[in-house]
Amino acid sequence: MNTDKDLHFIHAYNRNITFVKGEEVYLWDDTGKKYLDMGAGIAVSALGYSNETYKQGLKDQIDQLIHVSNLYYTEPSIRASEYLSAATGLDRVFFTNSGAEAIEGALKLARKYAYNKRKDSKGEIIAMNHSFHGRTMGALSVTGTAHYREPFEPLIGGVSFAEYNDLESVKALVTDDTCAVLLETLQGEGGIYPAAEEFIRGLRTLCDEKDIALIFDEIQCGMGRTGKMFAYQHYGIKPDIVTSAKALGCGVPVGAFAASERFADAMVPGDHGTTYGGNPLATAAVCKVFEIYEQDKILEHVNQIAPYLFEKLLALQKKYPAMISDVRGKGLILGIEVTGSNAQIVAKGLEKGLILIAAGSNVVRIVPPLVIEKTHVDECMKILDEIFAYFCSKWK
Numbered sequence: 001m002n003t004d005k006d007l008h009f010i011h012a013y014n015r016n017i018t019f020v021k022g023e024e025v026y027l028w029d030d031t032g033k034k035y036l037d038m039g040a041g042i043a044v045s046a047l048g049y050s051n052e053t054y055k056q057g058l059k060d061q062i063d064q065l066i067h068v069s070n071l072y073y074t075e076p077s078i079r080a081s082e083y084l085s086a087a088t089g090l091d092r093v094f095f096t097n098s099g100a101e102a103i104e105g106a107l108k109l110a111r112k113y114a115y116n117k118r119k120d121s122k123g124e125i126i127a128m129n130h131s132f133h134g135r136t137m138g139a140l141s142v143t144g145t146a147h148y149r150e151p152f153e154p155l156i157g158g159v160s161f162a163e164y165n166d167l168e169s170v171k172a173l174v175t176d177d178t179c180a181v182l183l184e185t186l187q188g189e190g191g192i193y194p195a196a197e198e199f200i201r202g203l204r205t206l207c208d209e210k211d212i213a214l215i216f217d218e219i220q221c222g223m224g225r226t227g228k229m230f231a232y233q234h235y236g237i238k239p240d241i242v243t244s245a246k247a248l249g250c251g252v253p254v255g256a257f258a259a260s261e262r263f264a265d266a267m268v269p270g271d272h273g274t275t276y277g278g279n280p281l282a283t284a285a286v287c288k289v290f291e292i293y294e295q296d297k298i299l300e301h302v303n304q305i306a307p308y309l310f311e312k313l314l315a316l317q318k319k320y321p322a323m324i325s326d327v328r329g330k331g332l333i334l335g336i337e338v339t340g341s342n343a344q345i346v347a348k349g350l351e352k353g354l355i356l357i358a359a360g361s362n363v364v365r366i367v368p369p370l371v372i373e374k375t376h377v378d379e380c381m382k383i384l385d386e387i388f389a390y391f392c393s394k395w396k
């Protein structure tokens with residue numbers, strides 16, 4: 001559809017609601033209708049809406065200094081680098097404006113490391129089928145969905161795709177020119193698939209043996225969503241490079257990649273840069289986010305509330321076994337795999353004032369603000385029950 005509102009937009013999105021206000025885990029549209037938000041701006045607004053401490057932090061920074069270039073240090077960027085380094089367990093950080101740019105930087109870093117070892121390295125990258133890493137040319141090149149890539153080819157070369165959770169399929173693609181193995185620690189857009197322990201540990205061993213950069217994309221599953229600050233912390237290993245964005249700024253556009261010293265030091269001044277990336281306003285937001293996570297014990301809260309939500313979703317599956325083929329995920333990144341149209345469920349949700357997001361071809365994704373309470377879960381489940389009851393006869 002091409003509504004009047006779309007007149008001066010490139011029609012890259014199908015949308016029809018105009019939001020004007022947010023409060024806690026609720027949004028309001030321009031007609032005054034209220035929505036329970038189980039999508040959090042695609043896993044961004046982890047603190048919900050209108051958090052007073054967060055807003056005050058931003059206001060203070062606006063009064064102080066909004067932007068200077070990366071030719072200079074700023075206090076918020078230094079503090080944010082310390083926070084993110086501590087949270088990831090990795091030595092050095094580079095701030096970007098988005099997730100896709102964090103992926104671009106991570107890939108450049110892996111290639112530079114390989115180049116430093118051998119100038120004629122082909123810089124091959126192994127990514128995963130059904131992965132999602134963003135829409136810029138480099139990030140698109142490693143995104144494992146052919147129909148996203150094909151209209152924009154030729155993309156960057158040297159990329160091959162393995163099967164997620166299949167270590168042998170990765171091993172089969174490794175050559176002397178492999179510089180990076182890239183994967184989401186939990187696949188988000190592809191349909192909410194957590195990584196198997198043997199897969200993650202096997203990749204760590206493989207990459208260590210071959211001196212390949214193991215890159216985890218935690219843009220969606222990181223920042224506490226799975227119940228640990230970063231999802232790889234469930235597996236007792238660390239990547240060489242990790243990407244973050246989405247909830248890193250909780251609404252202010254900011255991303256980052258962090259790396260161990262060994263890889264990070266491959267980059268020298270002149271290799272990479274950004275005008276805005278990590279500017280004082282963006283990194284003041286990052287600092288506030290980390291501060292609030294600590295003060296409000298966000299991780300503990302996720303670990304408390306997530307099992308309650310999961311249990312309710314399992315009960316829903318029990319009630320509608322012909323419609324729900326699987327419920328999976330970790331913490332507050334959950335997927336309901338349905339036997340009918342996931343888009344229909346999402347649309348019906350909006351009609352009933354519940355925001356859900358589609359993932360893959362048949363999954364309804366639940367990535368709420370991490371601050372949801374049991375009452376919100378109950379409210380969500382009541383509406384979900386109504387939705388499945390509505391489609392129950394229609395899907396037969």
Ligand SMILES: *Cc1c(COP(=O)(O)O)cnc(C)c1O
Nearest residue numbers: 098099100132133134188219220
């Ligand atoms: C959203 C997302 C990206 C891209 O982030 P943008 O900020 O939209 O560029 C990359 N990887 C994953 C896993 C994501 O979920």
